[in-house]
Amino acid sequence: MKRVAVVYNARSGALLARADASPEDQLTELFRARGVQADLKPFDMSTLTADVRELLTNEPDALVVAGGDGTVRAVAERVLAHEGVPLGILPLGTMNLLARDLGVPGDLEGAADALLDAPVDRIDIATVNGEPFLHSSMLAMLPHLGRIRERSRGGKVFGKVRLVEKALRLVRRYPRMPLTIVVDGQEHTIRTRAVVVACNPLAAGPAPIPGRERLDAGLVAVYVTLERTSWDLVEVVAKLFNGGWRQDERIRAYEGKTVEVRSSKLALMSVMSDGEIAQLTTPLRYEIRPRALAVLAPGAAA
Numbered sequence: 001m002k003r004v005a006v007v008y009n010a011r012s013g014a015l016l017a018r019a020d021a022s023p024e025d026q027l028t029e030l031f032r033a034r035g036v037q038a039d040l041k042p043f044d045m046s047t048l049t050a051d052v053r054e055l056l057t058n059e060p061d062a063l064v065v066a067g068g069d070g071t072v073r074a075v076a077e078r079v080l081a082h083e084g085v086p087l088g089i090l091p092l093g094t095m096n097l098l099a100r101d102l103g104v105p106g107d108l109e110g111a112a113d114a115l116l117d118a119p120v121d122r123i124d125i126a127t128v129n130g131e132p133f134l135h136s137s138m139l140a141m142l143p144h145l146g147r148i149r150e151r152s153r154g155g156k157v158f159g160k161v162r163l164v165e166k167a168l169r170l171v172r173r174y175p176r177m178p179l180t181i182v183v184d185g186q187e188h189t190i191r192t193r194a195v196v197v198a199c200n201p202l203a204a205g206p207a208p209i210p211g212r213e214r215l216d217a218g219l220v221a222v223y224v225t226l227e228r229t230s231w232d233l234v235e236v237v238a239k240l241f242n243g244g245w246r247q248d249e250r251i252r253a254y255e256g257k258t259v260e261v262r263s264s265k266l267a268l269m270s271v272m273s274d275g276e277i278a279q280l281t282t283p284l285r286y287e288i289r290p291r292a293l294a295v296l297a298p299g300a301a302a
Contacts, residue, residue: 005055005058007040007066008024008065010024012067023042027066043075052078053078063079063088064087064089065090073275084294090115118298119296124291126287126289128280129281134274135212136274138195139194139261139271176193178191194224197261201214220259223251258286260286269282
């Protein structure tokens, strides 16, 4: 690999931690030290489409995203129209879920080394109401907890404590939402406070958000909590962390090619896809696009 294009999120904590060099200088040197020329653009949603198009005119060997899951998702959406240019990830976000599933090391130096030697593979993407996402889309209480998490970033200790208190109040008071989930035409009526729709099934292992064994299974997977009390929810979360969540009868799982989420009460629903929150019109329609995205895949997960 001789030349890469890089879109970087200048607000990334991993880049901001070094005060002796700008994010652009850090990334330029990161690739120069490995004999690779890097053409860089800062991440800016208002100019992203034009920036990606300009970067790709130089015919790079790959387009690398330096940022978190939301940044990766936005760039990937614009790369889909450019066949033959694989997407690489330098994981600089909070969760880095797709990078983890692709086997990309978590440190900047290790990630750069792995990407430059990585094979190109193709992975599925999923869409909700036509909008693509790469890992998971979350509904009900989860987007509201996501907003609280975002407000806690970079704040003072006292402010973070207040936000934790707000999150606990939300967990105690959030009602179970009546929903109809239609998987490949089969209806399931449920009441829940948390729904996760994943691009391919989640694995059984432990993690705050479990990984995926395959990224090209061609399936949308839906996970619904059926807890009745806040203590039920605490127990479900505990099993999530110890890896026993797949055996818990309070978690219902469905898999299919298409999923529709209907609500008789809500015309709009908060949806958090790859960490980014939006208000979408119901019903929510989820579909899978098999092997739609070319990626640099250092690990065997892809």
